[in-house]
Amino acid sequence: MKKVAFYGKAGIGKSTTSTNVSAAVSLLGEKVAQVGCDPKHDSVANLMGGKLVPTIMDQVNKHHNRVTEEVINEVIYQGYNGILCAEAGGPRPGNGCAGKGVLLALQYIHKFQVLEKRNITFVCNCSATLCQLEK
Numbered sequence: 001m002k003k004v005a006f007y008g009k010a011g012i013g014k015s016t017t018s019t020n021v022s023a024a025v026s027l028l029g030e031k032v033a034q035v036g037c038d039p040k041h042d043s044v045a046n047l048m049g050g051k052l053v054p055t056i057m058d059q060v061n062k063h064h065n066r067v068t069e070e071v072i073n074e075v076i077y078q079g080y081n082g083i084l085c086a087e088a089g090g091p092r093p094g095n096g097c098a099g100k101g102v103l104l105a106l107q108y109i110h111k112f113q114v115l116e117k118r119n120i121t122f123v124c125n126c127s128a129t130l131c132q133l134e135k
């Protein structure tokens with residue numbers, strides 16, 4: 001699995017660039033996933049027909065201590081050309097650290113082998129702070 005991270009300051013074009021890379025690479029035949037890691041959760045919107053999708057942290061907040069594979073699968077979407085789309089999301093505003101929320105969301109992706117089970121070959125990760133898909 002190849003992994004690419006797009007990171008940098010606000011508004012620099014991370015979401016736009018990663019969306020276009022994901023689309024182009026999927027058209028070359030890779031099985032692509034894009035994981036947005038900004039609390040603003042709009043990174044995959046253009047792969048999802050312009051919609052903001054519910055996030056992994058929304059699910060974690062909703063289901064508290066019972067975060068199962070099924071709960072996480074509810075916020076794993078199929079977007080343009082079959083690209084797997086997910087948004088990490090963030091904590092409720094005023095309640096917790098955005099970076100920690102992103103890390104927690106990525107840990108669930110790893111724990112439930114979300115990417116491996118779907119035979120993903122190429123992952124675009126988009127974040128205002130550099131983070132890794134695996135610790």
Ligand SMILES: Nc1ncnc2c1ncn2[C@@H]1O[C@H](COP(=O)(O)OP(=O)(O)OP(=O)(O)O)[C@@H](O)[C@H]1O
Pocket residue numbers: 008009010011012013014015016017038040128
């Ligand atoms: N190469 C480009 N040329 C011109 N405009 C661009 C380019 N890339 C992105 N933009 C525009 O810049 C704005 C910000 O882009 P984008 O949302 O991709 O940035 P971002 O780094 O993801 O921002 P954020 O940190 O808020 O998530 C958008 O209006 C987008 O259309």
Ligand SMILES: [Mg+2]
Pocket residue numbers: 014015016038042043
């Ligand atoms: Mg963005």
